[in-house]
Amino acid sequence: MSDRIGTEITVPRVADALGELFADAGFELHLVGGPVRDAILRRGSDDLDFATSAHPDQTLALLNQHGSTTWTTGRAFGTIGAMFHGHRVEVTTYRADSYDGVTRNPAVVYGDNLTEDLRRRDFTINAMAVSVPGHEFSDPFDGIGDLVRRIIRTPGTPELSFGDDPLRMMRAARFASQLRFDVDGPVKQAMTDMAGDLGRITAERIRDEFVKLMAGADPVIGLRLLVDTGLADQFLPELPALxxxxxxxxxxxxxxxxxxxxxxxxxxxxxxxxxxxxxxxxxxxxxxxxxxxxxxxxxxxxxxxxxxxxxxxxxxxxxxxxxxxxxxxxxxxxxxxxxxxxxxxxxxxxxxxxxxxxxxxxxxxxxxxxxxxxxxxxxxxxxxxxxxxxxxxxxxxxxxxxxxxxxxKVRPDLDGNEIMRLLNLPPGRHVGQAWKHLKELRLEHGPLSREEAEAELFAWARANGLTPPDGPTPESGE
Known part of the structure; x- marks a missing residue:
């Protein structure tokens, strides 16, 4: 794939500024994943995700040195977050993860080249990169071809990708929903065969992915895929039961x-x-x-x-x-x-x-x-x-x-304080019962005048064995 494509992608100025910072320190930096995909599709994106040859401590030192606000919640996975020139960015060291096959927790192994880092990403359409500030385009797994074909495919075998992180199966449905893309046959088959592996994923991560799917351009595409592959049975069995x-x-x-x-x-x-x-x-x-x-x-x-x-x-x-x-x-x-x-x-x-x-x-x-x-x-x-x-x-x-x-603003015509004053009651269940009675009258008959509301309150009090102070009755009209 021609490197010229990198020059045709609109790269935010802040990305080039960050790239110059890393280049001056002797490190590679690439804009990766969603921002590159969305730039090719001419879609807006607020994400700025980067991959670098620098290790997390080096990334953190560089960003702190240039006055950025940083956070290290993802440091264990090689990711440093920062506000750089007013933009939220995440910079992750090249990775070559291995997983234990039981939980989602990776044994983080830092890589030393971009291609291997892109190989471990979820789908080919997210495995493209643009160097900054040089704008050299990297697409070792033909992600741009899959964008043209409107298909979702994994860089390596889908079984290996989903074995690394089963949530990627739901992510395939989410991208199908967001982009209105088809899912590659082998990917769909792996989703069906490995649906049970979703049980390794926490409820919170499943919820977040489901919400993103439902926010897509056509969530029905993703929902059908979840049902057809059996993934919905794992977290929302009420849907296939319909x-x-x-x-x-x-x-x-x-x-x-x-x-x-x-x-x-x-x-x-x-x-x-x-x-x-x-x-x-x-x-x-x-x-x-x-x-x-x-x-x-x-x-x-x-x-x-x-x-x-x-x-x-x-x-x-x-x-x-x-x-x-x-x-x-x-x-x-x-x-x-x-x-x-x-x-x-x-x-x-x-x-x-x-x-x-x-x-x-x-x-x-x-x-x-x-x-x-x-x-x-x-x-x-x-x-x-x-x-x-x-x-x-x-x-x-x-x-x-x-x-x-x-x-x-439907409320009783008398509030709790007025009920306590008129009936000479302390706070308690009788006040709540009287309030509810007056609200029912309000719903049934519409607004009551002050005199009508007081008369109804006194009548209710007498009917419930309370002895209200002397007051008008509904019959008297006084």
């Missing part, structure tokens, strides 16, 4: 294909970049169906309460993958609420029901709107148009009531 056999009368949809369609529908509703939580909610929204499948009249297939069962299943799986608590709370609530809308079109919803829908969704309402709309995958155009019109009507109704009542 491939339920359709009964002979085709009484229910193919839930797996429906789910992937919902993911793509959700992507179309995104407003500013990937919304990973919305995409994951779409992916998991029906995982309760296999556990709730039953048969109703005339053999019709049912999935009663699958949204609640699915929410519990999602909570358990997301906890196992070490998702943040706030993300788990939102995703499980979205799954639990995604079916509630379907009673709206029958004209059964009162303003009270609308208030409860908004209050239960809370800050998740914008994503819930998108999830519910994404869930409509029927091919019946008349039915699809009706559902869309129904949800348009619901959103308009929410806006009207919100404008009148400030639904985003």
């Amino acid at each position: 491939r339920m056999a359709i009964d002979e009368h085709a009484q229910h949809k193919d839930v797996y294909e429906h789910t992937l369609t919902v993911v793509r529908n959700a992507i179309e509703l995104e407003e500013s970049g990937p919304d990973v939580l919305l995409r994951i909610a779409a992916l998991l929204h029906d995982i309760g169906k296999p556990a709730t499948k039953g048969f109703g009249p005339a053999g019709r297939v049912t999935f009663h309460h699958h949204e609640l069962v699915g929410a519990r299943m999602a909570r358990k799986r997301l906890k196992a993958l070490r998702f943040p608590k706030d993300d788990i709370a939102e995703l499980t609530e979205l799954i639990a609420l995604h079916l509630r809308f379907y009673g709206y079109g029958r004209g059964e919803w009162t303003d009270s029901a609308v208030r409860r829908y908004v209050t239960d969704a809370g800050p998740y309402l914008p994503r819930l709107h998108k999830l519910v709309r994404s869930d409509c995958t029927t091919r019946n155009k008349r039915k699809a148009a009706r559902l869309s019109a129904d949800y348009d009507a619901l959103e308009e109704r929410i806006e009207r009531i919100a404008a009148e009542e400030d639904l985003a």
Whole structure:
């Protein structure tokens, strides 16, 4: 491959400045991996990863000498991080790692040449380098050819690469998703044969790779690959479980294909970049169906309460993958609420029901709107148009009531301090019960006047065996 390609790649000025620093000290430095791949593809990249002939102590000394802020969390693996000229960079010594075949922990062996360092990288499209400041292009494993062919292939045998780090199997699916590339046949076969090796990887690393996949240009490509190779069985078995056999009368949809369609529908509703939580909610929204499948009249297939069962299943799986608590709370609530809308079109919803829908969704309402709309995958155009019109009507109704009542701040008409003062109560369970009672009234009837709220509070106190101070009653109107 011609060295001229290196001169055609846009190399950031900071990379050349860092290269001059290392060259003056007698060391090689190369921009490697993702930044080179993305530059060839004319994609933006914030990563600045380098490989060098300098050992970590030498790299650290050079960077410190020139006033960079450095960190050494990756020092055991030969990596020194720094803020250099206002840019975050990572510089790693040439490596020739060997692994124990049981854990992901490598026995770090420093290499002495660039080619061997590139050989140990995950895929050929990430095994290209450009020297800085000289801009000499190195591509010993034809990564640029694989970019042209739009294929994901390993520099050496896939079995050796995945044996070194099984997470690379998920990374293959992630790059397929991000770049819309195919995976080479031998690579796919190795992923299938070695899927069980993913058990060597920590939940946190699997989660991070899964999130990156879901943020890709087309996560469905990667998701299909995970299911087809058996990798999904290792960390998200609820997904392949959706491939339920359709009964002979085709009484229910193919839930797996429906789910992937919902993911793509959700992507179309995104407003500013990937919304990973919305995409994951779409992916998991029906995982309760296999556990709730039953048969109703005339053999019709049912999935009663699958949204609640699915929410519990999602909570358990997301906890196992070490998702943040706030993300788990939102995703499980979205799954639990995604079916509630379907009673709206029958004209059964009162303003009270609308208030409860908004209050239960809370800050998740914008994503819930998108999830519910994404869930409509029927091919019946008349039915699809009706559902869309129904949800348009619901959103308009929410806006009207919100404008009148400030639904985003639905609270009882009296707060806890006022309840304690009016009933002469100390803090405790009675105060909480009274607060909840007044909130229910607020949801059911809308805002109450101060006099109405106090009257309802005193009535509740008497009904619950409390002796409130003298006050108005609902009947008196005083």
